[in-house]
Amino acid sequence: MPRASTAAWARPWSLGFDLIVAAALGALQTAAHVYTEFWWLQLLCVGMLAWRACVAEPARAFAIGLTFGTAWLVAGTWWMFISMHQYGGLPAWMAAAAVLALSAVLSLYLGTALLLFARWRSARPLPDALLFASLWLLAELARGVLFTGFPWVASGYAHVDGPLAKLAPWIGVYGIGAVAAFLAAWVALARPRIGVRRTAGIVVAAGLLGYVDAHTGPVKFTTPTGTLDVTLLQGNIPQEEKFASEHQGAALEWHVNGMLSARSDLVLAPETAVPFLPQQMPEGFWAGLRERFASGRTHALFGVPLGDDRSGYTNSAVGFAPGRPEYRYDKHHLVPFGEFIPPGFRWFTQMMNIPLGDFNRGALEAPSFAVRSERVAPNICYEDLFGEELAARFRHPATAPTMFANLSNIGWFGDTIAVDQHLNISRMRSLEFQRPMLRATNTGATAVIDHRGHVAQGLKPYTRGVLDGAVQGREGLTPFAAWAARYSLWPLAAFAVAAVLLLRWWSRRR
Structure with missing residues (x-):
């Protein structure tokens, strides 16, 4: 399969610089989980992540995802250090190491997702954005469910005050995170192909969405x-x-x-x-x-x-x-x-x-x-x-x-x-x-x-x-209450797996 055309416009970075940028982006996006008016910051950071994964070989993409995820969780859950050190009496180095180790282990899911994305991408922005979002969703579901789950600072929480919040009664926080990942990746991966007309179209579309968001409320199901x-x-x-x-x-x-x-x-x-x-x-x-x-x-x-x-x-x-x-x-x-x-x-x-x-x-x-x-x-x-x-x-x-x-x-x-x-x-x-x-x-x-x-x-x-x-x-x-009551999160997982399989089939047919 040919490598993505984005490789020609992406300035080569050393692995060390790539990991530094990934760590900075992962930590930065957690600000939107506290200051929710900056929901767009989460989109920016994830879009940058998708871009770097798109121009990386699979092994480097894994390292980028692992680093991004570890910084994300350390910045979002560093307060666990207080419970273990100040109240639990653990030495500071051991409490810090425990937070870092837990964050790194839970980030293996995201690292694996980016490895598969780098291996399976098709060099077409829209399908690749769908693939990125589907793998992102599977990684977040795995972190939130497996081994009792720890979904703290799941990406969707950054949008509790953003326009995507209107999707909550339909698809829940994980669905919002997946939609955000798709939008961020689509814009980031389409970057080298965006000309004046496409840029104008994106600006007009964003303006219309902003207007609709500002003048409409969520559908009332209750x-x-x-x-x-x-x-x-x-x-x-x-x-x-x-x-x-x-x-x-x-x-x-x-x-x-x-x-x-x-x-x-x-x-x-x-x-x-x-x-x-x-x-x-x-x-x-x-x-x-x-x-x-x-x-x-x-x-x-x-x-x-x-x-x-x-x-x-x-x-x-x-x-x-x-x-x-x-x-x-x-x-x-x-x-x-x-x-x-x-x-x-x-x-x-x-x-x-x-x-x-x-x-x-x-x-x-x-x-x-x-x-x-x-x-x-x-x-x-x-x-x-x-x-x-x-x-x-x-x-x-x-x-x-x-x-x-x-x-x-x-x-x-x-x-x-x-x-x-x-x-x-x-x-x-x-x-x-x-x-x-x-x-x-x-x-x-x-x-x-x-x-x-x-x-x-x-x-x-x-x-x-x-x-x-x-x-x-x-x-x-709400629709979310109706389907989650019966099937828990399986519909989201099934959708993500089906999307990945269909995109893989389509890519091979090409």
Whole structure:
């Protein structure tokens, strides 16, 4: 197969310079995951990546993809260093090496995708852009699903405030990432063939798309249900005090007082707001708390560990409601090294001074917590990162959630970009399902997100406060909710594989 015509116009670069540029691009694009108004920056960086892969031999393309991906993940998840070093007690060099090693291993998927792209490209911009996007999609799905998955800073999150956000209720965050990769690659790979007329056409088309985006909203697949008055608690408990016995009593007292003083329909407290097992609490405390919400209008939903040595432990949320039995939700998607220890890594977790363990996993299709006429679907910590798992609760439309509630504590990661990233992840879930998301967190971001992904109300991170607000539930299914509920992410994977096979067949026929 002849090499792409772009090789003639691409200035030869040394391997070292190629890798430096790839690392810079990978790190730079992560800015769009925090400052989402710069969504175009992600397109620029991916377009440059596609261009360099197009003019590279397969082995170099693999190295470029591996470097780009490693820098992408290090820049996007460097805050894991804080949890391992500052709170876990690992030496700084070891914590840094762990972040780098994890990022490099997860970037093998992208490196492999670019290797195959360099080997299979056809030297035609449109088919090659489709091939690039399909392989990009497969790489992101692999990182997000295999070995429990770690899709943090997946490329689609950079577009939560961009024009591609309108695609969220149709194809979800991975689909948005693939469309962005296609557009970026198509422009980049067509560069040597773009003349004055084509340039003018692209400018006019971009202008029209911008106008349409600015003057139209997303298709409405859901309709309003009822409105709840809500109270969200943000305790801002320092992480070093969270599980220290001398401080736990004060933390518990603040959260309990906040719940008892709430006069709204629903009060939410964060993950492990109650840091004790029920059997560790003073006699009568748990029963008294439950009795407080046995009458009146206020419902309470809060994070608490549950279990015992015989049956195992769970990271859970408990709900108290007037006139109804106690509600319980057990976290389904556990955090590797935090809530379960992968085989062969116990030696690593034993080096850290963090309360780690092997927790039991809750059900995937968990029932919602009923509050008046609304169905509130809890998720804990980074469970809202896995939209395909939240979609499982929409398998039966009659009992589907009308709103989400995320209970989190990311105080492990200090005053970092993790708070803004997690907020944008929740916003993407609201866009995909057209459901509001309530966030009650320890250090932030505590917020009410409406069904359009907009932050309607919020507290300043790293402050102690109580947020009183209102949220309107929604019913109905978006296309994403409908197909992901039945088939998870398999339709996207099948589309990507089919596209690669068809493009390979077409290329061979040529």
